[in-house]
Amino acid sequence: MTRLYDDPASFSEDMVEGFVAANPGYVRQVPGGVVRAERARRGKVAVVTGGGSGHYPAFCGVVGPGFADGAVVGNIFTSPSAADALSVARAADRGAGVVFSFGNYAGDNMNFGLAVERLEREGVRAHNVVVTDDVASAPDAERSKRRGVVGDFVVFKVASAAAEEGYSFDEVVRVAEHANDRTRSLGVAFDGCTLPGQDHPLFEVPDGRMGLGLGIHGEPGVSERELPSAAELARILVDGLLQEAPQSGGTVTAILNGLGGTKYEELFVVWRTAAKLLAEAGVEVVAPEVGELVTSLDMAGCSLTLTWLDDELERLWQAPADSPAYRKGNVAISPADPEEAADEVPEPVQQPVVVAPAPGQATAERVRQALHAVGALLEGAEDELGRLDAIAGDGDHGRGMTRGSAAAVTAADESAGQGVGPAAVLVAAGDAWAAKAGGTSGVLWGAALRSFGDLLPEDREVAAGDLVAGAAAALAAVQRLGRAEVGDKTLVDAFVPFVEELRSGVDGGAGGAQAWDRAAKAATSAAERTAELRPRTGRARPLAERSVGTPDPGATSLAMVLTEVGEVLGQ
Amino acid sequence: MTRLYDDPASFSEDMVEGFVAANPGYVRQVPGGVVRAERARRGKVAVVTGGGSGHYPAFCGVVGPGFADGAVVGNIFTSPSAADALSVARAADRGAGVVFSFGNYAGDNMNFGLAVERLEREGVRAHNVVVTDDVASAPDAERSKRRGVVGDFVVFKVASAAAEEGYSFDEVVRVAEHANDRTRSLGVAFDGCTLPGQDHPLFEVPDGRMGLGLGIHGEPGVSERELPSAAELARILVDGLLQEAPQSGGTVTAILNGLGGTKYEELFVVWRTAAKLLAEAGVEVVAPEVGELVTSLDMAGCSLTLTWLDDELERLWQAPADSPAYRKGNVAISPADPEEAADEVPEPVQQPVVVAPAPGQATAERVRQALHAVGALLEGAEDELGRLDAIAGDGDHGRGMTRGSAAAVTAADESAGQGVGPAAVLVAAGDAWAAKAGGTSGVLWGAALRSFGDLLPEDREVAAGDLVAGAAAALAAVQRLGRAEVGDKTLVDAFVPFVEELRSGVDGGAGGAQAWDRAAKAATSAAERTAELRPRTGRARPLAERSVGTPDPGATSLAMVLTEVGEVLGQ
Known part of the structure; x- marks a missing residue:
């Protein structure tokens, strides 16, 4: 409105x-x-x-x-x-x-x-x-x-x-x-707009429905039907216009126009299919426009316009223009590199595969097994973590952790199969986790795996001290990237006590598996205590206050993973 | 959403x-x-x-x-x-x-x-x-x-x-x-957006309220307050930024940015005041942008950004750019006329004032009196006509008729004071009516007054036959412009029987005032009978069907005016 x-x-x-x-x-x-x-x-x-x-x-x-x-x-x-x-x-x-x-x-x-x-x-x-x-x-x-x-x-x-x-x-x-003789449009509306000072819209379309052929001020349309997918809508619009075409095939320009409340991203998703359908029908599209050119305040809806071009119309459509809201053509800026074709983008440098000695390969295999256990654990915990995150966030923590760990498992399998050491396996797993999980938890977990892996030896068995060094490096990476402190209601609240407990256990003479197990318990307690905290803001919603009384999902999932890894270490 | x-x-x-x-x-x-x-x-x-x-x-x-x-x-x-x-x-x-x-x-x-x-x-x-x-x-x-x-x-x-x-x-x-060091932004939000596939918005702002300082994803803001006017909002944003300015005065560029659901027209209304406030504060604005540059899907809200420029920043901000959504500068198009300054637009040709002989001035005075009576009538009928129009239209017929006739009265007073004849008075009155009433009724009434006036004599008293000729000419103008037929549920439904009855009365020997009075009664009956009709579409809303059972507001107001004019003629 x-x-x-x-x-x-x-x-x-x-x-x-x-x-x-x-x-x-x-x-x-x-x-x-x-x-x-x-x-x-x-x-x-x-x-x-x-x-x-x-x-x-x-x-x-x-x-x-x-x-x-x-x-x-x-x-x-x-x-x-x-x-x-x-x-x-x-x-x-x-x-x-x-x-x-x-x-x-x-x-x-x-x-x-x-x-x-x-x-x-x-x-x-x-x-x-x-x-x-x-x-x-x-x-x-x-x-x-x-x-x-x-x-x-x-x-x-x-x-x-x-x-x-x-x-x-x-x-x-x-x-x-x-030009008018060669131009056809068909539009749809999902909701009306409300004029300045009015308190009811000019017209309304029921939720989940669509008016086909409505005019841009809400004049009567052809029919009302269920809201289609973007691809279905593209087909309705393209088919509707091709039935009315002044010729078959040919060259057109197109405007996929948003009425104001249907936004650019949605229009591009519709255009993706419309462009394919036009190509399939043998219609060539020149210089299309996808955006808001003729709006109706914030009315929700869009339309497709096609103009069948001859040489004269194409030249005039493409001619330069310079107006407040529409500019076209002939902007004089430093030229592109004439010596290099557009497709000559260099391939990224591939890291060479370095085969590790036997102890390193054995460690890599343990790492792979631990990742499998973590992947299975997180798949089972997806809904629970999602529920925790929905209190204060967007509820995607469970899905992100599941997607990230599943990608890490696949990458670790592939990498370990090449005979590399634990560092290479964890680098591959961490990169895959970060790439697939998205958001902040993905990058933190990716960096943590990388940093942990860097400190695992390739030429001997892993000692308890290596675990301490690896965990400390992973925590440092997480803190460097995330800039969170203890008390900010993040996974750092569980990670810091874990590393402290692990270090003090190993310093006191405990074995790696035993110390890890005790440290994981400390992490679990600390994660539970995050329920008392209020998160620092950032991308958090105004709902953040609601999270007081609920443990932090990131700290909870970290404690769960650390506990699971402890069980693998103990086997 | x-x-x-x-x-x-x-x-x-x-x-x-x-x-x-x-x-x-x-x-x-x-x-x-x-x-x-x-x-x-x-x-x-x-x-x-x-x-x-x-x-x-x-x-x-x-x-x-x-x-x-x-x-x-x-x-x-x-x-x-x-x-x-x-x-x-x-x-x-x-x-x-x-x-x-x-x-x-x-x-x-x-x-x-x-x-x-x-x-x-x-x-x-x-x-x-x-x-x-x-x-x-x-x-x-x-x-x-x-x-x-x-x-x-x-x-x-x-x-x-x-x-x-x-x-x-x-x-x-x-x-x-x-550039970052010299840039400040402050934003407000009126409503959240809903992500693809979700059924509830990321956040909500209560109706009639505004969140000040909300982030572009709905992060917590500074405060929530009542929705202000556009001018008040401009002051909130400008004052908020000037308090944070890196210097007083100076030259800035500005972006008044819509988040997606707050549209261009609203942004321009806000900019109108923001530009004044910045000028009052001694801040010069260069190459501002008012529109959608950084949206949040269809979130409702906007923000003001100011960057304090030095010569280097100004040059770089103004430099040409050519991208899908943002183009600037250097478009080579045929140049403007160098010999003519922008402000040399020719003045419209003024019609010379032609003083009429005494009978024409007397007729002009009767016309002026009739317009006064019509103006008073329509002012009193504004609410009733508005209610009739709200059934199927936008409810502005009463307001349009009141504004139009009031403007016609003022123009007629001024024109008659110059000693001109009835044609000149009605041309002036008709033009004023059309200009101020807006919409279709304004242009029809304006044309009707003009055409009626053209056939009134200046050198003798008005005869009954002059009234018939004038009314027929006015009807012809209305039909030519409006393309409506009898039965379309417009003022033509009352106008056609009026002219027929007026002509047959005068042909039968009745005096002008007597025939007019009978014709106005026929128009009134015909206007009432439009309640049985369904309007032809055009700019009508889908609500048009609802109008069956209600007389057409245009036919009703015409019949009212004709009746009132009949009373003036009978005096």
Whole structure:
């Protein structure tokens, strides 16, 4: 919903004022809208777009060299008056006439129609190019009754580029009408938008449903159906447009447009499939746009627009433009390296495989077994760790630990099979863990395994002191990367007492397995005591306070792993 | 919420695939992210940005000449792994080292930290520039603990432009850290976002409230308060940042950034006041950006970022860039007219005042009186007409008619005072009505008044036949512009029987006032009968069906006005 405004009655005026203040190099305000800050050369046909506001970047966002000469700005979703259109046209005219282009809506037809009559009475050539791209709003036989939606953007761009190239008035009108004739759009909506100062949306779509063919202000659509996957939606849009295509195959440009509340990432996921489907249908796509070009405030929904191009339309679509919200082409920046093709990226250096002596291979095998035990343990504990993490975090700790340890097991199997020592096995396992687990726990566990492994000997059996040195190195790596201290409610709270207890046990003469076992018990107690703590913030949610009373999932999983490793050591 | 996805587990990978498919001229995919499609010249320092995804255009949207060499793309709001960072860095490196720049978050620090260690082991110079711009996340004395939010964008841009200019590795690092040192951000959130496949948002802000200082993933803020007006919000953000400024006054660049669900129009309304407040504080703003540069899916909220510029930072911020989502500068398009200054827009031609003979002035006075009566009538009927219109429309018909007729009264007073005839008074009144009422009813009423007035005589008293001719001309103008037929549930349903009854009465010998009165009664009955009709669609909402049972507000107001005019004629 629209939350930020001062006076709802002057929302559009306030918006234009802020827009001009942000873009003084591009536009200046005139009664009824905006025109270019620097007037175009005398004798150029002026192209003026416009309509109700609420559709930014359409329409005032595309005023500038290579694009529109002016934009008439109405109130939200409301046609500007004929006087507004007249005012902007007079300011934009350079002596060669004014071509208005806008989407087919009753109010705009009337007001721009009146403006054309008045301009002609004043001796200024003027003509309206009315865009009719929305295939859902009328059958093909009644194309002139179709609404204008995102096809506006293509028609404006083509007409503007033609005028910039020096086309005559009649030729600008011809190519703009030709572009409209070759353009089709189909849209869907998932939810309506709420106007400034209103407390209910213009229309609503039930949760989990989708309106097919809805207009950009919530006009009636073709049907309502269950919300599809991104791939299914891509098929609905592509199939719907190809049925209405002016030809089979061919070259198109495409706009996959978000209405405001459906975001870039979602649009790219849809485009992934749409691009494949168009290629499969033998349609070549040139210079597509995926983003927000014609919005409806924060309405949730999107649409696909295809324009079948010939050489002229392709040249005009690709021509340079420089406006507040749309820039294209010819930016002069230091050139790419001409001597190197794009695909010549060097391969990463492969570490050579160094076969270890027998004691090292034996240690590596113990490490591999321990990793297998840890992997099985964490798989079984995934749900429990997830529940702990959901109290204060996003609940993915269990899944991250399971994915990380499973990847480590696979990497350790492969690595140990090559006859390497424990360091190489743990480096491979740690890298795999970090790569697959993601997030902070992945990188900490990856670094811990690497650092621990670096201190295990290859030429003799592992002694108790090696375990102390390895554990201390792993803790140091975790603290260096994570910058956590004891008391911050992280795995460090269990790790520090573990290393202290392990060291004091070994210093006191205990065997490695025995000392490890006692240290793991200390870690378990310490992990339980983290329930009393409040986490330090970072990426934590405001829910963090809730975690008081629950032990830290990272400390808990560390204590569980250390206990499990202790059992392997004791075997 | 995020509605469009295929498999939530592969959302980021699918997104990158679609992003690359849409921008093959700019980027290509490598494991862990994207790099430029055409590699930069050998010897250029590589600048690599990155972090969790969900922030488009940050970070993959800014890869291209003049901007980043590569972007590391993690899962939604999750740090990419060190292996991802390493992979992108290796592909981006041109032999002069890699500068990573990213926002200060634990996971990113760890993973990019590990990547730097590995790159240096491989003999590649590497360094992390960690952005710390969010003033809400730590006090000034602990600036290095602050989170990185939209300041990322400025620091990336400056570092990238420096690398493009040929700065050495150390110099790129220096100027990037300098940019970070001069950058401050403060943000607010109104609502959280929901991740793909999740059914509840990451966090929520109660309706009508605002979280001040929330991080871009919903981390804890400074306080929660009532939702302010746009102007109040501008003051909160500007004051909050000026308190943290590295200097008083000076020159800044600014980013007023929308998080995804707070749209362009709202941001421009906020910028309108923010620009004034900065100017009042003696801060000069250069090349600001108002829009979506660092989003958080469709989170509702926005932030203001200020970077205090010196000559070097200003040059680098303004330097040309050409990337999928951000282009700047140097577009070569036909130049503006050098001979004409921007402010030389011709004034519209003023119609000369033609004083009418006495009978015309008398008719003009009657017209003026009738308009006063209509204005008073419509002011009293505003609420009733609004209620009728709210059934199927947006409820603004009453307000539009009141605003339009009030403007017409003022214009008629002014015009009649100059001694002109009825045509000139009605042209002035009609133009004012159309300009102030907005929407379709405004333009129809404006045209109707104009057309009616054109047929009133100036050199004699008005005869009954003049009224018939005027009414028929007004109806013709309404039908030509509105393209409505009888039965479409518009004012035409009342207007057609009015003209027919008026004509048949006058043809039958009735006086003008008597025939008008009978015709107005026919119009009133016809307006009531529109309750049985279903409106034709157009800009109507899906609610249109609901209007069956309610008379059309346009037909109703026309009948009311005609009845009132009849009373003036009868006096």
